[in-house]
Amino acid sequence: MPFLLLKDLPRYECLLEGAKEFPELDPSACVAYLNLLRTGDEVYGVIERYLSEHHISQGRFSVLMLLWRTSQMRCGGGEQTAENQGPRTPAELADAAGVTRATMTGLVDTLERDGLVRREPDPNDRRMMSVELTPEGVTFIKQMLPGHFRLMAELMEPLTEDERKTLVGLLNKILRHAPNCGQTPASSTLSN
Amino acid sequence: MPFLLLKDLPRYECLLEGAKEFPELDPSACVAYLNLLRTGDEVYGVIERYLSEHHISQGRFSVLMLLWRTSQMRCGGGEQTAENQGPRTPAELADAAGVTRATMTGLVDTLERDGLVRREPDPNDRRMMSVELTPEGVTFIKQMLPGHFRLMAELMEPLTEDERKTLVGLLNKILRHAPNCGQTPASSTLSN
DNA sequence: GGCTGATAGTTAGGTAGCTAACCATAATTG
DNA sequence: CAATTATGGTTAGCTACCTAACTATCAGCC
CATH class of the missing domain: 1.10.10.10 (Winged helix-like DNA-binding domain superfamily/Winged helix DNA-binding domain)
Structure with a gap:
């Protein structure tokens, strides 16, 4: 399941260099974004390998x-509607x-x-x-x-319970904001 | 770009319930895993919408x-090999x-x-x-x-610089461990 | 009851991913 | 030098995703 992410993430110095030409480029945002997708890609791939060994996607x-x-x-019993x-x-x-x-x-x-x-x-x-x-x-x-x-448990094993909570909290901050992104300003880029 | 993630993530109580039947189920790991994928999915979708407005994937x-x-x-000049x-x-x-x-x-x-x-x-x-x-x-x-x-900057806007660093650190912990996952124990599950 | 609009599931065609196979070319080996 | 192996790009066939269109059915309205 590839995102067509660049296999080698750009180094931070390269991003700083890019920021000279593109003032819109926020290096730490890029790093966070790319790491988020890359990690998601990787863990998804691990599960996918397990499933494909049993011939299912x-x-x-x-x-x-x-x-x-x-x-x-x-x-489960009880009222069924x-x-x-x-x-x-x-x-x-x-x-x-x-x-x-x-x-x-x-x-x-x-x-x-x-x-x-x-x-x-x-x-x-x-x-x-x-x-x-x-x-x-x-x-x-x-x-x-x-x-x-x-497998899910194994993937998250490196994190303590507190770290997992921290991760989920940060992810939820992004998740809640994401639907608002790109609604107006990015659409007008091509009117340069 | 759907992962076929469940649109409504299971509530924590449902995971606790599931853990009764499946001792392998670690609720906090599930929550972290699903939130990671769900957030990645969402931000990926935002970028994808921007690109598809300009007819490119x-x-x-x-x-x-x-x-x-x-x-x-x-x-860039310099030695080219x-x-x-x-x-x-x-x-x-x-x-x-x-x-x-x-x-x-x-x-x-x-x-x-x-x-x-x-x-x-x-x-x-x-x-x-x-x-x-x-x-x-x-x-x-x-x-x-x-x-x-x-757009990348906008997506990461909810996080401070410190929070971004924290996020990247946690993601890297997962990322480094992921290739080791599922190598031996999960493959023998079907011999139950 | 007849008409209109909405809904469900499927089909057709396109893109994007994979594996396996193919043909052409280059590199290696004896 | 000839044979074998490796490499590059493409093709064929499959799955998974989309949109648009289609047919059948249902719901609502007059």
């Missing part, structure tokens, strides 16, 4: 996890996964091809399909999840 | 930046960008199609092409870079 795995959560919610049953139609899955319905069609296609999910027509609305884990899919996800969680 | 933009850096190195000229063949570009040669072929194809780069045969090695920015490509990258840097 991150995307397909996420669909299985969403469906598994849905099936767990059904087994449409809102808290978890995603099960292609549109709901796409929304939860942050991709388009068209993309979800393809993902469910290959999962169905491999026998991990099945599609059923919705009895109440003829436009809709319902996607469910097959028994094989349940077995597969249950086998994969321990290793997946173990 | 992150990948193609990175190729242009690599080539621009190469051309700058040539103009093959090693410090910067990437210019498809293989060198692919290596620097962290993608395969096959992928780079496609990227250069569309950049050439749009008149931003040109391919020249290498005079010394008949297997090789040399990829260079066209004047149009130079103009384009120069127009784009100020806005690109401004």
Whole structure:
């Protein structure tokens, strides 16, 4: 899963040099940005390697996890309404996964091809399909999840609990601000 | 640029609940991992929106930046050897960008199609092409870079200089450890 | 009931990533 | 020198993502 990040991050001195020509260049912001993406890329790649050894991609795995959560919610007892049953139609899955319905069609296609999910027509609305884990899919996800969680734990092992909290706090500062970025000033750059 | 991350990150209580069934699940590690990816995803998306408004993808933009850096190195004077000229063949570009040669072929194809780069045969090695920015490509990258840097600065604006240093330090701890992850124990999970 | 607008899932076409294979060329070995 | 190995760039086929368009169905309105 490459970002086409430059494999060797630019050294800080190079960024200082660049700042001479581009006053908009803030070296420490660049360093933070590139390190954030690079680290994300790297950890994502580690998980992806684990999954690909078992012939599944991150995307397909996420669909299985969403469906598994849905099936767990059904087994959890209590009041079940449409809102808290978890995603099960292609549109709901796409929304939860942050991709388009068209993309979800393809993902469910290959999962169905491999026998991990099945599609059923919705009895109440003829436009809709319902996607469910097959028994094989349940077995597969249950086998994969321990290793997946173990790998996540291993990736974060270098950080103490306090450091993790610090990291999450800083990330959330960025995350909350990100949607506001680039709304007006950057769009007018080309009117130089 | 979706990771197929779950759009709504699981709440900490859900992770605690999950830890009952999966002893391998470390809740704070999960939170840190998911927040890292989610934030990276979000900031990447902001830059991507800026670029797509100008009809270019992150990948193609990175190729242009690599080539621009190469051309700058040539103009920098001093001793020029093959090693410090910067990437210019498809293989060198692919290596620097962290993608395969096959992928780079496609990227250069569309950049050439749009008149931003040109391919020249290498005079010394008949297997090789040399990829260079066209004047149009130079103009384009120069127009784009100020806005690109401004956006990076804007994204990191919520953090102070100290916080940025802290973030980078924590990220580097993870980054250095990541290549060691998943080497032996996770592979044996399926022998449960 | 008929019409209009909205929704769901899929298809088509494009880009971007991969692997494997291919052909041409260069380098190495005996 | 001939054979073998290595390298470079591209192609083919696959998956994953997008947008736009399509068909079928549903919902709302008059």
